[in-house]
Amino acid sequence: MFSVTCIAPVNIAIVKYWGKRHEELILPINDSISMTLGTNELCAKTTIAASEGFQHNRMWLNDDELPVEEDSRLMRCLKGVQRLALANVSQKVSLSWKVHIASRNNFPTAAGLASSAAGYACLVYSLARLYGVPINEELTTIARQGSGSACRSLYGGFVQWHRGALEDGSDSVAKPVVSAQHWPNMHVLILVVNDERKKTSSTKGMQRSVTTSQLIQHRVDKIVPERTANLRKAIEARDFPSFAEITMKDSNQFHAIALDTYPPCVYMNDVSHAIVDFVHSYNETIGEVQAAYTFDAGPNACIYVLKENVAKLLAAVQKVFPNDATESVEYLRGITVSDTVEKHPAFNGTLNVQPKNLLKYIIHTKVGDGPCQLSDDDSLLTNGLPLSH
Amino acid sequence: MFSVTCIAPVNIAIVKYWGKRHEELILPINDSISMTLGTNELCAKTTIAASEGFQHNRMWLNDDELPVEEDSRLMRCLKGVQRLALANVSQKVSLSWKVHIASRNNFPTAAGLASSAAGYACLVYSLARLYGVPINEELTTIARQGSGSACRSLYGGFVQWHRGALEDGSDSVAKPVVSAQHWPNMHVLILVVNDERKKTSSTKGMQRSVTTSQLIQHRVDKIVPERTANLRKAIEARDFPSFAEITMKDSNQFHAIALDTYPPCVYMNDVSHAIVDFVHSYNETIGEVQAAYTFDAGPNACIYVLKENVAKLLAAVQKVFPNDATESVEYLRGITVSDTVEKHPAFNGTLNVQPKNLLKYIIHTKVGDGPCQLSDDDSLLTNGLPLSH
Known part of the structure; x- marks a missing residue:
C-alpha cells in the first residue's frame, strides 16, 4: 500500500x-x-x-x-x-x-x-x-x-x-x-456573518446569470480584460490603494450581475452591506485606503489589509461590530494580533456602531503558499x- | 386675491x-x-x-x-x-x-x-x-x-x-x-418596509452611478431602448406576464447599476429581497405570473397585480409576512378588498413564512388619472x- x-x-x-x-x-x-x-x-x-x-x-x-x-x-x-x-x-x-x-x-x-x-x-x-x-x-x-x-x-x-x-x-x-513572498505583508480579515437564508448555489447561479443577465457579456468583453491587466500591475507594484479599488469594484460588480440575473441571485445581506459601508467610512476617516472588501457567493466579507494596519482595522471592526464573544479565542481566530484594541481608540464618533452580535467570528490570515505534501x-x-x- | x-x-x-x-x-x-x-x-x-x-x-x-x-x-x-x-x-x-x-x-x-x-x-x-x-x-x-x-x-x-x-x-x-381607462384593473399593493438605514439620496446616487458605474452606459445604449419598446407593446396588449417580466427585470437591473456604483448605493434590504423571493415563489406556485415587484430608491415594494388577483395575492402576503397589526385599519390601507383572506387558504406549505412584523403597512391602490383642479x-x-x- x-x-x-x-x-x-x-x-x-x-x-x-x-x-x-x-x-x-x-x-x-x-x-x-x-x-x-x-x-x-x-x-x-x-x-x-x-x-x-x-x-x-x-x-x-x-x-x-x-x-x-x-x-x-x-x-x-x-x-x-x-x-x-x-x-x-x-x-x-x-x-x-x-x-x-x-x-x-x-x-x-x-x-x-x-x-x-x-x-x-x-x-x-x-x-x-x-x-x-x-x-x-x-x-x-x-x-x-x-x-x-x-x-x-x-x-x-x-x-x-x-x-x-x-x-x-x-x-x-x-x-x-x-x-506569496512578493507581497508577504498582505493580510486578510474574514468576517463570518450570521445568516440563515437559503441561497442559490454558485453553479446554478452562474448558469442563470449567463442565460438571463443582459449585463454579463458587457462585463466579460469590456470590463474584465482591462481590470485583470490593471490588477496585475497593482500587485506587481504592491500598490495597495489601486489593488483595493479594483477589488471592491469587482466584488460589487459581481453582485450587480447576480442581481441582474432573473430571478435575481442575492448573496450579500444587510450585514454584508453594513461591512461595505464600514470599510468605505473607515478609509474615508483615515484619509487613505487601507482596507478592501470582497464578497463571494455568500454573506461573509474578506477584508484585505496590510500587516502594519491590521491592529487598527481590527480595533475599528470590534468597535463597529460589537460582540459578546469578543474576548473568546473562538471569536478571533488565526494569526495573533499583538497590538491590542486599546492602542487604537481613534474610531469613536465617525463610524456608525451596529447592533450586537452581527458577526459569528473573525479569522485573521494572510497570503500563503500553494499545496504541499x-x-x-x-x-x-x-x-x-x-x-x- | x-x-x-x-x-x-x-x-x-x-x-x-x-x-x-x-x-x-x-x-x-x-x-x-x-x-x-x-x-x-x-x-x-x-x-x-x-x-x-x-x-x-x-x-x-x-x-x-x-x-x-x-x-x-x-x-x-x-x-x-x-x-x-x-x-x-x-x-x-x-x-x-x-x-x-x-x-x-x-x-x-x-x-x-x-x-x-x-x-x-x-x-x-x-x-x-x-x-x-x-x-x-x-x-x-x-x-x-x-x-x-x-x-x-x-x-x-x-x-x-x-x-x-x-x-x-x-x-x-x-x-x-x-x-388609466385602457387597463383599469391594474392594481398595486405597496408593501411599506420597516427600515432604519441612512441611504444615499437619488440625486447623489445617480450622479455617482453616471460617474463610476461601468455598466450604466451599456444599459442606456443597448437595454433600455428595447425594453421600453417591449413594455409599450405589453401595455398596449394588456399582456400581464410580459409586463411583469419587464417590470421585475428592470427593477433588478436598476439596483444592479446602483450596486455597481462606487462606493455602491444599496436601496433594497433583506426584507425587500424576501419580498422578491416571495413574488417569484408565488408565481411559481400558481403556475402563472400574476404578481410583479418593483423597487425604487428605497426598500418598499410596489407589487403590480390585476384586480381579479388582488385578494389571492394579499392572502399570500398576509401569510408569508405575518403582522400583529394585520386586523387594524392602519395596517391595510386604500382600496377595500372584498374577498377575505379566508377564501384563499391555498398558500400553506410552499411559501416560506417570514418573521413577524417585517412590514409597516400595506397600501392597496390602482392605476389612476392625472392631476385635477x-x-x-x-x-x-x-x-x-x-x-x-
Whole structure:
C-alpha cells in the first residue's frame, strides 16, 4: 500500500469568476485573479492510499463516506490525473489499483467559506504526488474540472486563471502572477456573518446569470480584460490603494450581475452591506485606503489589509461590530494580533456602531503558499480506513 | 386675491430613470415609463394664491414654511410657468403679484414613497391653472426641472418620459402611453418596509452611478431602448406576464447599476429581497405570473397585480409576512378588498413564512388619472395663510 497526505489552500477571488462557457469541462467566460490564503488558518487536508488489495474506490469527506463512482466531478479528476500518469514511466503505484481517499477541512463548513476549491485542489495535488505526476499548468486543467476555482488553489501568492480559447479547455489554465513572498505583508480579515437564508448555489447561479443577465457579456468583453491587466500591475507594484479599488469594484460588480440575473441571485445581506459601508467610512476617516472588501457567493466579507494596519482595522471592526464573544479565542481566530484594541481608540464618533452580535467570528490570515505534501505521520487513513473508523 | 387648489398623483417607474445628462435642467440619460397611481390613496394637494397684497413669495410644505427664493428648483418651476403665461393674453392674474403656496401629501412622508414627483407635478399644474396656461407637453419640461419624475405625474395611466436629444431639454418631455381607462384593473399593493438605514439620496446616487458605474452606459445604449419598446407593446396588449417580466427585470437591473456604483448605493434590504423571493415563489406556485415587484430608491415594494388577483395575492402576503397589526385599519390601507383572506387558504406549505412584523403597512391602490383642479372648498389657504396658522 502506498499513501500520500497533502494540504491545499483556500483562495479568494479578486477579479471574480462568474459564468461558464462549458458546463462539464468547467470553462469560464472570463479570466479571474485570486489570492491564495495561508494554510495555517484555512486548508483542506487529503490522504490518498492505493493498494492492490482495495476492492473499490472509496472516499470520506469530513468522516462521511461519499459514493465515489457516482460523483462525476470526482471521477473526472481521478481519471484525469491517471491519464497524465500514463506518461510517467517511473510510476510505483499501478493505475489499476483502487484508491481510498480521506479529506477534511481545518475550518468549519458552517463558516460558509468556499471549501470546494481547496478540496479539489488537494485531491488533484495528492493524486499527482501519488502517481508521480509533475505539478504544472496541465494539472490545473484537471483541478478546474473538479471545481472551477480549484485550479487557482494549486499555486500560492496571486494567481490568474486564464479563460483560454480552445474548445477542449487545454489552455484554460491557472498561472502564478507573483508568489506569496512578493507581497508577504498582505493580510486578510474574514468576517463570518450570521445568516440563515437559503441561497442559490454558485453553479446554478452562474448558469442563470449567463442565460438571463443582459449585463454579463458587457462585463466579460469590456470590463474584465482591462481590470485583470490593471490588477496585475497593482500587485506587481504592491500598490495597495489601486489593488483595493479594483477589488471592491469587482466584488460589487459581481453582485450587480447576480442581481441582474432573473430571478435575481442575492448573496450579500444587510450585514454584508453594513461591512461595505464600514470599510468605505473607515478609509474615508483615515484619509487613505487601507482596507478592501470582497464578497463571494455568500454573506461573509474578506477584508484585505496590510500587516502594519491590521491592529487598527481590527480595533475599528470590534468597535463597529460589537460582540459578546469578543474576548473568546473562538471569536478571533488565526494569526495573533499583538497590538491590542486599546492602542487604537481613534474610531469613536465617525463610524456608525451596529447592533450586537452581527458577526459569528473573525479569522485573521494572510497570503500563503500553494499545496504541499506532509509526512506519513499526518495521514488521515490507518490501514486504508479513516482514523475514526 | 385669486386662488387654485389641485391634486396630483404619485407615479411608479416600471422602466427606471437613473442618471442625468444635465444636472440643472434635469435631463435623463435614458427614457423611462411609469404608471400613475390613484389619487384617492396617494396624492399631493396644493393651493396657490396670488394677490397684489402679498409682499413675498411664500410656501408651506406640510405646515413647515420653506425659504422659497433660496429653493432653485422651486423658483425654476415658478419662473417656468410664468414664462409660458406670457403667451396667455386672457390672464387674470398678474405675473408681478407674489404667490402663497401650501402643499400637503395625503400619505405619511415616513412611508419612504417618493413624494417629490407628486409635489412638483402638483405645483406646476396648479401654477398652470392659476395663470391659465394650457396643460401640454411643454408643461412637463417645467415639472421635470422641479424633480425629474414629476413630469410623468402630469398624466394618468401609463406615461413615457422621452429623454430627448436637444441641449436645452425642450424635447425631454413626458407623453401618455395609454390612459388609466385602457387597463383599469391594474392594481398595486405597496408593501411599506420597516427600515432604519441612512441611504444615499437619488440625486447623489445617480450622479455617482453616471460617474463610476461601468455598466450604466451599456444599459442606456443597448437595454433600455428595447425594453421600453417591449413594455409599450405589453401595455398596449394588456399582456400581464410580459409586463411583469419587464417590470421585475428592470427593477433588478436598476439596483444592479446602483450596486455597481462606487462606493455602491444599496436601496433594497433583506426584507425587500424576501419580498422578491416571495413574488417569484408565488408565481411559481400558481403556475402563472400574476404578481410583479418593483423597487425604487428605497426598500418598499410596489407589487403590480390585476384586480381579479388582488385578494389571492394579499392572502399570500398576509401569510408569508405575518403582522400583529394585520386586523387594524392602519395596517391595510386604500382600496377595500372584498374577498377575505379566508377564501384563499391555498398558500400553506410552499411559501416560506417570514418573521413577524417585517412590514409597516400595506397600501392597496390602482392605476389612476392625472392631476385635477378641486373647488375652493378644498383650499389649504385662508386669507392667503395655511389653515393651521
